[in-house]
Amino acid sequence: MSQDVSLDASPAGVPLPVRSITAADLNESLAAGYADFKAKRGDLIFVGLLYPLIGAVTSVVVTGSDISMLFPLFAGLSLLGPLVATGFYELAKRREAGRDSSWWHFFGVLKSESFLSIAAVGIGLLAIFGAWLAAATLVYTMFFGLEPPGTIANFAENVLTTQAGWSMIIVGNLVGILFALVVLAVSVVSLPLLVDRKVSAERAVATSLAAFRKNPGVLIRWGIMVGVILTVAAIPLLIGLAVALPVLGYATWHLYTRIVDRDAVTQMGR
Numbered sequence: 001m002s003q004d005v006s007l008d009a010s011p012a013g014v015p016l017p018v019r020s021i022t023a024a025d026l027n028e029s030l031a032a033g034y035a036d037f038k039a040k041r042g043d044l045i046f047v048g049l050l051y052p053l054i055g056a057v058t059s060v061v062v063t064g065s066d067i068s069m070l071f072p073l074f075a076g077l078s079l080l081g082p083l084v085a086t087g088f089y090e091l092a093k094r095r096e097a098g099r100d101s102s103w104w105h106f107f108g109v110l111k112s113e114s115f116l117s118i119a120a121v122g123i124g125l126l127a128i129f130g131a132w133l134a135a136a137t138l139v140y141t142m143f144f145g146l147e148p149p150g151t152i153a154n155f156a157e158n159v160l161t162t163q164a165g166w167s168m169i170i171v172g173n174l175v176g177i178l179f180a181l182v183v184l185a186v187s188v189v190s191l192p193l194l195v196d197r198k199v200s201a202e203r204a205v206a207t208s209l210a211a212f213r214k215n216p217g218v219l220i221r222w223g224i225m226v227g228v229i230l231t232v233a234a235i236p237l238l239i240g241l242a243v244a245l246p247v248l249g250y251a252t253w254h255l256y257t258r259i260v261d262r263d264a265v266t267q268m269g270r
Helices: 023-039 041-048 050-063 067-084 086-096 104-111 117-142 152-160 163-187 191-198 203-213 218-233 241-259 262-269
Strands: none
Touching: 023 218, 023 241, 050 104, 067 086, 067 117, 067 163, 067 241, 086 117, 086 191, 086 241, 104 117, 117 163, 117 191, 117 203, 152 163, 152 241, 163 191, 163 203, 163 218, 191 203, 191 241, 203 218
């Protein structure tokens, strides 16, 4: 059972103890996340609808008439997924402790002792998201120049039927993978850790990076699994994310509990 242990007195940049994990841990975490979703799917579907709704509104506001930014925006929203999932981590923590985990506790992170640290990591993810949009714009400009893409039909024809279009797709996806790896390494442990314990943002990120260094292949595999699930879920107008996000949120919490040695952390906080 988790305890609200403060580790503020510890050196900020020193990572907490992490374990090695295997592919079996990924599958078991995903299964546990799905089991949690089935147990409270009514509440979680309601909360999960927030993300696709925000995504749809944001796409209209940000892209405006710039059709070329539509795909980078939707793809980039997954970079903010870990921040949105903090509410599911809070629900998972409460369920683990045998406390009430009704949907309104999704917003309990706003009253967390680590809220400022969570906000700091969130600002970092927003910066990465902004950098991705800038990079996507640069990639588009490299292959098509500054000329507006025109209608959706014209844009699709240019991208899918020309050598420049396919080159842009390849380069853009490679750049996107790099951004996704950065977000994975920074957030896979840091945000659930901040929901679980009172630590600095610096130490939470250091622990996440340490976990990634210790389990690079397994966590990259996890990132691929998450990416595939989110992509499939997003196809029906983002509605599938209402199911995928709660499942992945819970699953990431269970993965965190397997990676971080919470018993050792508790001893450190005493």
